[in-house]
Structures are given as structure tokens and as C-alpha cells.
Amino acid sequence: MSGLSTERTNVGVVGGGAWGTALAVHCASMGHQVLLWALEPEVVAGINGPARENTLYLPGHKCPEGLSASSSLQEVASSCNLLLIVVPTPFIEKTLAPVAAAFKPDCILVSCTKGILNDTLETPHEILLRVLPRTVHSQLAYLSGPSFASEVVQGLPTVVTIAAQEERVAGRVQALLSTPRFRCYRTTDVIGVELGGALKNVLAIACGISDGLNLGNNARAALITRGLAEITRLAVAKGANPLTMGGLAGMGDLVLTCTGDLSRNRTVGLRLGRGELLGAITASMHGAVAEGVLTSRSAYSLSRRLGVEVPIIEGIWRVIHEGEDALTVVQTVMSRELKPELDMSMLAAMAPSMAFV
Ligand SMILES: NC(=O)c1ccc[n+]([C@@H]2O[C@H](COP(=O)([O-])OP(=O)(O)OC[C@H]3O[C@@H](n4cnc5c(N)ncnc54)[C@H](O)[C@@H]3O)[C@@H](O)[C@H]2O)c1
Numbered sequence: 001m002s003g004l005s006t007e008r009t010n011v012g013v014v015g016g017g018a019w020g021t022a023l024a025v026h027c028a029s030m031g032h033q034v035l036l037w038a039l040e041p042e043v044v045a046g047i048n049g050p051a052r053e054n055t056l057y058l059p060g061h062k063c064p065e066g067l068s069a070s071s072s073l074q075e076v077a078s079s080c081n082l083l084l085i086v087v088p089t090p091f092i093e094k095t096l097a098p099v100a101a102a103f104k105p106d107c108i109l110v111s112c113t114k115g116i117l118n119d120t121l122e123t124p125h126e127i128l129l130r131v132l133p134r135t136v137h138s139q140l141a142y143l144s145g146p147s148f149a150s151e152v153v154q155g156l157p158t159v160v161t162i163a164a165q166e167e168r169v170a171g172r173v174q175a176l177l178s179t180p181r182f183r184c185y186r187t188t189d190v191i192g193v194e195l196g197g198a199l200k201n202v203l204a205i206a207c208g209i210s211d212g213l214n215l216g217n218n219a220r221a222a223l224i225t226r227g228l229a230e231i232t233r234l235a236v237a238k239g240a241n242p243l244t245m246g247g248l249a250g251m252g253d254l255v256l257t258c259t260g261d262l263s264r265n266r267t268v269g270l271r272l273g274r275g276e277l278l279g280a281i282t283a284s285m286h287g288a289v290a291e292g293v294l295t296s297r298s299a300y301s302l303s304r305r306l307g308v309e310v311p312i313i314e315g316i317w318r319v320i321h322e323g324e325d326a327l328t329v330v331q332t333v334m335s336r337e338l339k340p341e342l343d344m345s346m347l348a349a350m351a352p353s354m355a356f357v
Contacts, residue, residue: 005175008032012080014095016043016069017289019112020057020086022149026182027084028067031153036069037076039087046068057288061153069317077102082110082176084143085124088289089115089198092127100132110141110162110173114197115291116298121305123194138166141173144197145248146256148263152182161185161248164194165244185248192244195235197253199313201292202299203227204265205272206316209326212273220328222313224258229343230310234299236349237247237306265292278320296320311336 008031011315013024016038028034038044044054047069052062070076077099087095092113103109109132110111111124122130128334129142145160152158162177162184164170169216170186178184187193203223210219232245244250257263268290271281282293300317316327 002030002180003176004180005103007176009080009081009176010035011176012076012083013037013086014056014073014076014083015086015088015113016040016047016057017088018057018149019147019229020084021047021054021061021063022153023084023086023112025061025063026179029176030177031066031084032176032181032283034067035076035079036067037071037073038069041071041074041092046140058149058153061150074102078102078104079192080107082108082173085109085111085128086113088291089113089117089124090129090294092124092357093131096128097131103132103136104110104142106139107136108139108141108169108173109136110143113291114144114194114201115174116195116302117200117294118294118297121302123191123198123285125190125194137193139169140164141169142193142197143145143173143177144193144253145182145185148260150262155181156181157181159183159185159248159252161187161193161277163187163190165190187244189241189244191238192217192235192240194250195238195240196231196245196247196250198291198295199231199234199299200227200250200254200257201232201265201290201341202296202313202316204263204288205269205292205296205320206261206312207275207315208266208269209319210269210273210330211266212328213326223228227258227312228254230308230312232302233308233343234306234310234313236346237308238302242346247323248324256297264288264290268293274328293320306354 011027011032011034013036024034024036031039043054043056047063079113113124147158162170162173174184174186205225209222209355236242296316299313318324321328
């Protein structure tokens with residue numbers, strides 16, 4: 001017998017990019033009533049029109065019955081019991097601040113974006129705590145994990161994790177979004193889930209650059225493994241559970257974005273590695289966002305603020321924002337002081353978690 005919930009509700013989605021549309025399609029396919037807000041009038045018209053398609057960000061996929069789009073953020077925010085926030089990190093505050101008081105008192109708000117702001121170094125969780133009223137703080141949750149929009153929208157098996165400070169809230173989102181093709185786990189480690197999702201995008205660029213330079217399979221495997229060590233150090237310094245980084249939002253998403261050619265961040269890296277300039281690459285993406293480009297700056301700043309060594313992330317920051325030659329960065333990273341592989345301070349950080357295993 002399935003343990004899946006049959007409860008259906010009103011779902012709002014803020015953001016009509018590829019991921020917002022894919023999640024809206026998933027929810028409507030489950031039988032939820034879904035209203036999606038999109039910035040672009042052509043996205044709203046495309047979803048509501050006879051073709052029922054978001055031709056701008058997710059072409060080739062028909063939207064099911066039960067999903068409609070609106071240009072009124074107020075209408076979406078005030079009508080739902082579950083709101084998915086899927087605008088890229090730099091637009092969260094500007095988008096949500098005008099409707100901060102519009103939500104129903106028991107509405108659960110789930111951020112599905114992956115990034116860290118450049119100036120304040122805030123994650124989506126920290127932005128939402130600042131922008132939204134206290135009354136909804138305990139109702140905030142975060143969805144992350146290995147999930148390409150184009151695979152979710154095809155109904156291919158996908159497994160993600162839902163984080164919330166209150167396990168009750170994570171469990172409620174888990175119940176409302178899980179199907180036999182979209183399985184949700186839950187956790188209370190909000191920091192770990194958010195940082196895993198944001199930081200892996202920088203490592204996806206690193207792997208893309210390495211592959212673009214034809215540095216080989218050994219190099220890619222090393223980047224994923226030592227990259228995981230870096231993002232774990234950074235996340236733990238900010239209060240995450242190190243075990244989270246071995247889970248879906250850490251290792252899971254890292255493997256997906258560092259090896260999957262559907263990853264925009266990996267593609268940006270591949271093109272950089274082949275010698276294209278960043279400006280030309282982003283200009284050719286027609287509004288689609290590779291959050292890792294901005295996150296590379298935030299991640300490096302965060303490492304300096306927290307006093308954590310992140311040679312790969314620092315190298316990507318140097319290539320992207322300082323114009324340093326990628327092969328010189330590889331040489332620098334490979335010539336660092338020799339050291340033990342295991343970081344014993346991670347074991348100490350793990351000790352409290354191990355007590356519950
Ligand atoms: N695409 C995926 O497969 C995927 C999967 C998981 C998570 N994510 C994350 O989801 C988030 C959204 O990514 P996406 O792929 O849906 O985006 P996208 O690149 O497909 O679309 C860009 C989005 O940014 C919005 N936007 C652009 N300018 C804006 C502005 N000035 N104000 C408000 N919104 C603006 C657009 O309306 C659109 O919703 C990102 O954080 C991404 O990392 C994406």
C-alpha cells in the first residue's frame with residue numbers, strides 16, 4: 001500500500017522560468033489547482049492560450065488542466081495554501097516584498113531557488129526572513145536536490161529533499177508534493193540544504209571548464225570529490241550538518257550538475273573552457289539564468305568571511321570575475337601544500353549527528 005497522501009489543495013507558483021513551470025506542471029498533474037505568476041506577459045498568454053505551453057522557458061511541454069497563469073502576483077499570493085517561490089535569488093526580495101502581507105495566515109511558502117546574494121551573502125531563507133512578516137516565518141520551507149526541470153516535466157523519476165526548521169512543515173510539504181515519480185525526503189537542516197544547492201553550481205562551472213579544456217575524467221572526478229569537501233567545510237562553518245552534504249542537496253545535486261549536459265552552469269563552464277568569453281555566453285542564453293556565475297562571487301566572499309579554505313571555488317572566482325587563465329588556476333590548485341585527505345574537524349562536527357544514527 002502506498003503511503004502517499006491524496007490531499008489536494010490550491011498551489012501558487014511565483015516564477016515562470018523552467019523550474020517554476022516544471023513544478024507547476026508536476027503539481028497540476030497530481031490534481032492540485034495551480035496558479036502560476038510569471039513576469040513575462042507572453043509566458044502567461046502561452047500557458048493560458050490554446051497551445052498551453054511556456055514557449056519562452058520550457059518549450060515542447062503541454063501544461064495540464066488545472067494549471068493556469070496570471071500576471072497578478074497579489075492574486076496568486078492571496079489565493080493559495082502552498083506557495084512555491086521559484087524566481088532566481090537576485091529577484092526574490094523585489095518580487096515578494098510588495099505582496100508580503102497578502103498570504104493566508106497558514107500558507108506554507110517553499111523556496112525552490114538555489115543561490116547566495118552577492119552583496120549581503122544571504123541565502124533565500126535569510127532573504128525571506130527579512131522580507132516576510134514574522135507570522136509566516138515558521139511556515140517557510142526549502143526544496144532542493146538533483147532535479148532538471150526538463151526531466152521532472154516528462155515525469156521521469158526524481159528525488160528531492162524538503163527542509164524546514166519545523167519538521168511538521170517539511171512533512172506537510174513532503175506529503176503535498178510526493179508522487180511515485182517525485183519522491184520527497186525531509187530534513188530540518190535548512191542551512192545545509194540551501195548551501196548544498198547554491199554551492200554545487202560553482203563546482204558545475206569548474207567541471208565544465210575542466211571538460212572544455214579536455215582535462216579528462218580523472219580531473220572531473222577529483223573536482224567533484226574535493227569540491228564536495230570544500231562545500232562541506234563552508235556549510236559546516238555556517239552551521240550545517242556535514243551529513244546533509246552527502247545527501248540529495250549536496251552530493252546528489254553535485255553529481256547531477258557536474259556530469260549532466262542539461263546543466264546550464266556546466267554548459268557555461270564548458271564554453272569558458274573552450275575559449276568563449278563570459279559576456280558572449282550569458283548574452284546567448286536569452287534570459288535563462290546560470291546562478292553559479294553570481295554564486296561564485298558570493299561563495300568566495302562567504303569563504304573569506306568564515307575563514308574557510310576553498311581553493312577550487314576561489315579558482316572559479318578568479319577565472320570568472322578576475323579574468324585569470326583557467327590552466328594557470330589548475331596549476332595553482334594542483335601545486336598547493338600537500339596535506340592529509342581527511343579533515344578531522346569534520347569528524348568532530350559529525351559527532352553530534354552520529355549519536356542519533
Ligand atoms: N532549471 C532547472 O532545471 C532548475 C532546477 C532546480 C532549481 N533551479 C533553480 O530555480 C531557480 C529559477 O531558475 P529557472 O531555471 O526556473 O529560471 P530560468 O532561467 O528558466 O528563467 C529565468 C527566470 O527569472 C525570472 N526573471 C528574470 N528577470 C526577472 C526580474 N527582473 N524580476 C523577477 N523575475 C525575473 C524570469 O521571469 C524567469 O522566471 C534558480 O535559482 C535555479 O537555480 C532550476
